[in-house]
Amino acid sequence: MSIVQLGIVERSKDTTMFSSFVSLVHESKRCMVAVEQYLKPELASQIKRLDLRAQMIVRGFLQGMHASPYHGFSVEFSEHRRYAHGDDPKDIDWLAYAKTDKYYVKKFESETNVTGYMVMDLSQSMGYTYRQQLTKFDYCICLAAALSYLMLMQKDPIGLVTFDKKIRASIPPRSRRGQFSAILSLLSKLKTAGETELRAPILQLAAMLRHRSLVMLMSDLLADVQPTLDSIRMLRHAGHDVIVFHVLDEAEVTFPFDGLVQLTDPESGQSLSVNADDIGQEYRENIRKFRQELKQGFNESRIDYVPLDTSMPYDKAITEYLLSRRNRF
């Protein structure tokens, strides 16, 4: 089933943007990935207008897609400085010399692309859904699709890393068009399994990343708070820009159960019989505290923390986040 058949094309008003999206889709056809399953055309058109910028200066190795208003290549004017002995004479701003009769050197900052990594938790718990509609992992795929689309639209290379106890699968960052379909293709094939373990895979990831990158971690983070924070902070300390998408199931946030229930942990297999009525309130409080602790911990390390649950429309959630991030930088 194609997007045209679904009638999405007719609904899209920005046909230029959408054409690039369609081309991406076509490229992914050979992988038989239903892109529309993860990225709605409305969302694609909506986020097209946004960007995802790294919050720090990165030394990219490819040119960015943005046009520079200054001379030079991928260089952005920074400041004028008096010429000093030893400076490259070719950097002298002769126009300034003509005006002032003094030698000034033009300083430039290079503007480059940023490499994005989507790091996705593939533990068993990510495959959980209470309403039997969208698992946390599905939700993350949707997020990943949107973000990948955005990055690729910015000509930024985007890669994928999935992990449970260790890194399970990865796609190196690329900015070519086929990367989108490659990512979605891989994601659609992956099955959640195993226990959540952040430290080892993140250590492994940190070793993998040679340049400062934009790491977008998507996980339910169902582990102890402090080791989680410590692990993710390692990435931050390595100079990477980290965004944590903390995705929980709706039921994990609202605890909608009542009466006697026997809860079973899909990862460890442990079960617990409780009266949901008695513990509901306290559970919700625990979750709130858990999120609060994570938020506080990440904020201290200047890590973006985006708490999400599967009841939240991901398109809205991602749009709001991107807007807020753009406003910040």
Next chain:
Amino acid sequence: MTFLHASLLIGGLVALAPILLHMLGRRQPKPITFPAIRFVRQTAITAQRGWSIKRWLLLALRVLMVVLLALALSSPRVHSNMFATYVMVGLIGILAMLATAVALTAYGSRRGWQTTAIAAAIALLLWAVSGTWFGMAVSGGQSVALPSASGPISAAIVIDTSPTMGYRYHNVTRLDAAKEMASWLMDRLPAGSQIAIVNNDIGVRLNQDRISANRQLDRTIVEGKATSLIQRISASIDVLRKSELERREIYVLTDLSLPAWREADTSDLPTKLARNEEGKGIAGENILVQIIDVSVPVAEIRNWSLGNFKLSQQSTTPGSQVTISADVQSAKGSGDSPPLTVELFAETVDRSLLDRAGKIVVPESRRVHTQSVSVPDGGSLPIQMTLTELVEGTNHAELRLAFPDPLECDNIVYFSVEARPQGQTLVISDDEVDRRTVGFAIDPPPTEAPSIQNKKESDQESKPIAAMYRLGSTADLEGMGTEDLARFSSIVLFDPGNMKADSIDLLERWVEQGGGLMIILASSFDSAEALMEGSIAKLLPGRVKSLSSRPIKDRSVSMAPSISKHPIWLPFERPIEDIPWFQYAVFRHWNIEGLDDRSIVLMRLTGTEPVLIEQVRKQGRILTWTFPYPEPNKHTREQIWSQLYVNDEWPGFELLHSSIRYLAAWNKQQLNYFVDEPAVLENNISQFPQLYKMYSPQSEETRVESSDESLVYTFTRHAGQYRLKGLLPQGPVVRGFSVNVDRKDVSLERILPSGLDKAIGKDLYRIAKDREEVQSSLGEGRYGRDLSPFLLMVFVMMIMAEQTMSSRFYAQTKSRGA
């Protein structure tokens, strides 16, 4: 504890139903996969524990409800004395359950170990207290018989026969009310019961038949002395313990007046009732004591009475008079009395005392004096009446309060006075003229009635000595023995000098045996020291300190009476204070000091020194004059002691005459007694009969025989006049005495509950007033009190608690499920 429907206790097995339902109805938890179980685990343990505790508490409550209902329906009965104990144990048990629930809830909800520990400690303490108390109550408590146990009862009906039981209320005396109640009680005793009527009769015996008991009950009368109910109850316990019947009960019918319970402080009833033959609390060994109050409501009590009565003398000479004084009293709450009339009735002295058909003909009484008084509420008013012209023999009289108040026994005072010719007086003086002069004072010549001074001359003409006195000197006294002195009713020692010690000892013994001695001090001694060194000092009431002298011209000192009432004053026809004693100066007198408690100063000088002193010595008495009357013969006009004798004035003469008569008429014979006091009359068989017929106030006749020259009659159980009639060859001899109700035994004050507790023992008796109360009290006493109402009340409380708990337990589930 006894169960009326013990079989219903099996219903307690229904308590298994909630348990089974609980076990069978346990729901299986719904399996749910949930990754965020780590956040559940933090709270699950607490919540699951709390939920589980609530569930078990609810189950326990339901089980308890079933058990409680079964218990309530089986009608447990406990001894009424133990009812409060069981209720308290129950209440503490409820508190213990509550504390346990709080402790468990605190533990389940992790409220903090302090809260849990405190609640647990309180729960443990309460459980320990209630458990121990319950164990003690069950093991040591008194058992009760089942209502169906209608076996015969061994019952003692103790009836209070105190004087106050004669109180008339609604035209029924308290004794009649008690009898009626006793009869009603006997009607309700099961067939085959043994009944003892414990009343005036001596000894307690169990009657097998109702007729004997009724007869004994009919014979019960109000006595003149307060009953010792404690003794009667004690005797009843002894008799009941010997009964072969297992159920034993004592009913005490009393108006609870204090005199009947005056031995409460020393009562051994508490130990006696608490003890049983084996020393264990076995059913049937316990004796039920039921007090039945037949008293009049306190607000309704009205009483006016004659109290504190006193007779001036019990024996005198014919033609003399006696006074009786009494207080007209009003019981508090009686209100201000209307004018009350007090009447004095005198009985004609009957020397034959006719006996017709076994009953004496009581001599006629005549009213001789009437006085009206008004007494304020709760107050008293003294009255005094004189009975004059006493006739030789035993004179009976009555002082009556002529007012129809409810209690009659304290409205009458009976009294008897013996009038007999004055005995012979021995006048001892070493001066012939002096002793004759004193003799004339005792018995003046009837015809010429000369003045005493004129007699001085005429006496020298050896006028025959009158029979009423004999004259003698101190030397004559030395030759006498006790028997010789016994012939004299009084002795006058006029101006005694140095007498021999033997004579003084003889006189002292004579006085102590009932003689009346008059000592007139004059000039035989020169100084006080000389007087005190003489043997006569032994007979004086105090120490002679000095001889006071004043010049003849000094008329400032005279004598005056110290007390206003005394038999010596009776011959004076006006109050003694009205006699112009101040006109007769006293110039000399002996100062006597250090008077002992036995001495009464009758006359004093202006300077307060005593001049006429009466001293009681055992059964006799001594009258001492500290200056002489008449003046000694040898004195010149300048040596006179006072003006009393100078001008032949009558007050001095009358005082001497009356004093000697008082001493001569003095008789140790007691004729007035209180109820239950043994009456003792002297009976010299040389003068009186050996055998007498005794007539009680109820005209009951008994025979009394003289023994050791005295008649002793101990059965003075009723107030009134007791009459004795004996026979001598020369004719009948009639004697008598009076018996009054001691006013200490007539008190309408009630014994307090604390007093009853002391007397019988706390919780060892029950008290009731009317028939309904008695029935209820006896029912409770016999069959104990039903605990069902209390248990049902707790059951209702538990239903409410269960409702509250279950609604809270299931409410959230239902609301969430909906």
